Amino acid sequence: MSVIGIGIDTVEIERFRKIAEQRGERFLEKIFTSGEMKYAESKKARFIHMAGKFAAKEAVKKALPNGAEIGLNWPEIEILNTEEGKPYVRLHGQAGKLAEEFKLTKVLVSISHTRGIAASNAVVIKDGA
Secondary structure, three states, X not given: OEEEEEEEEEEEHHHHHHHHHHHOHHHHHHHOOHHHHHHHHOOXXXXXXXXXXXXXXXXXXXXXXXXXXXXXXXXXXXXXXXXXXXXXXXXXXXHHHHHHHOOOOEEEEEEEEOOXXXXXXXXXXXXXX
16 A cells, blocks of 8 residues: 555635535536535534535545646545444546546545634555555
């Protein structure tokens, strides 16, 4: 097992909320999948969770080989949660093709937030290398 890449990102929650409210639901739909939106909307403070998922998408993009250089669409990096709340990653489209091309076996992600900041890190793993 080898670590292929790591990424980290932070998002100011209030800034994210203001941008999202100014630009509206279409803006959010360009970033998040329906599953991600459904999860956030089930929470009392949805923008905290959206900011966390956005930070996770950025962290994953940075961790993927060539991910930061190629223009991945945000919904191609999907951050979902287990029933226990643990975040996990599904890659679609160009991001999924990168995973296949580089024979990536796992993308691990962790998300944390305070009142003001959402932070995430990601680790991309390849078995057998």
